[in-house]
Amino acid sequence: MRIRPTHPDDVTGISEMLTALADAGKRTRPSDPDFVRSTYVENDALVSSHVAEGESGRILGLQVVILAGPDDPFGVPEGYGSIGTHVAPDAGRRGIGSRLFEATEAVVRQSGLPAADASIADDNAEGLQYYEAMGFRTDREGAGRIVKRLSFA
Numbered sequence: 001m002r003i004r005p006t007h008p009d010d011v012t013g014i015s016e017m018l019t020a021l022a023d024a025g026k027r028t029r030p031s032d033p034d035f036v037r038s039t040y041v042e043n044d045a046l047v048s049s050h051v052a053e054g055e056s057g058r059i060l061g062l063q064v065v066i067l068a069g070p071d072d073p074f075g076v077p078e079g080y081g082s083i084g085t086h087v088a089p090d091a092g093r094r095g096i097g098s099r100l101f102e103a104t105e106a107v108v109r110q111s112g113l114p115a116a117d118a119s120i121a122d123d124n125a126e127g128l129q130y131y132e133a134m135g136f137r138t139d140r141e142g143a144g145r146i147v148k149r150l151s152f153a
C-alpha cells in the first residue's frame, strides 16, 4: 500500500470505495463520479488530497482538506480547512488513516492554514476516536455532529 497525491484517474476507484462505505452504512453524502471529481479531485478549494492505493491498484482510502469559504456546509470558519477521511470498510484499523494523515499534515503545515476542522456524526465512534488519535479536540457540538479541531499555528 502506498500513499500518494490524488490523480484525475482515481475518480472511479474513489467512487467505488465511497459507495462501499455508503453500502456499509458509514456514509450519507453522494459517492457518484461527478461528485467525487468536483469535490475531492478537481476542486479549486482543495488544500490537500491524498489516496491510499493497494498493491492491486485498488483505492483503499482518501483524505482531503478543503479550504472553507463563507458558507461552509459544516460551519467551518472561512479560511480554515475542512478535513474528510474515508477508508474502505474492509481495510479499517490497519493504519491507513494514520498514514494518510502523515501526508496530509505535511502539506497542510506548508500551506500556512491556521487549523482544520473535522465534522463527525455524534454516533460515529470510530470517526471520533480516529480524529482524537490524530490530535484533534472537540471545538463545538450540535445538530447530531461533533466538530473536532487541530490548530497548526
Ligand SMILES: CC(C)(COP(=O)(O)OP(=O)(O)OC[C@H]1O[C@@H](n2cnc3c(N)ncnc32)[C@H](O)[C@@H]1OP(=O)(O)O)[C@@H](O)C(=O)NCCC(=O)NCCS
Pocket: 021, 026, 084, 085, 086, 087, 088, 091, 092, 093, 094, 095, 096, 097, 098, 099, 119, 120, 121, 124, 125, 126, 127, 128, 129, 130, 131, 133
Ligand atoms: C475513521 C476512519 C477514517 C479510520 O481509518 P483507519 O484506517 O481505520 O484508522 P487507523 O487504522 O489509522 O487508526 C488510527 C487510530 O484511530 C483510532 N481508531 C480507528 N478506528 C477505530 C475503531 N474502529 N475503534 C476505535 N478506535 C479507532 C485508534 O486510536 C487507532 O489507533 P490504534 O489502531 O493504534 O488503536 C475509518 O474507520 C473510516 O473511513 N470510517 C468511515 C468514514 C468515517 O467515519 N470518516 C471519519 C468521520 S467523517
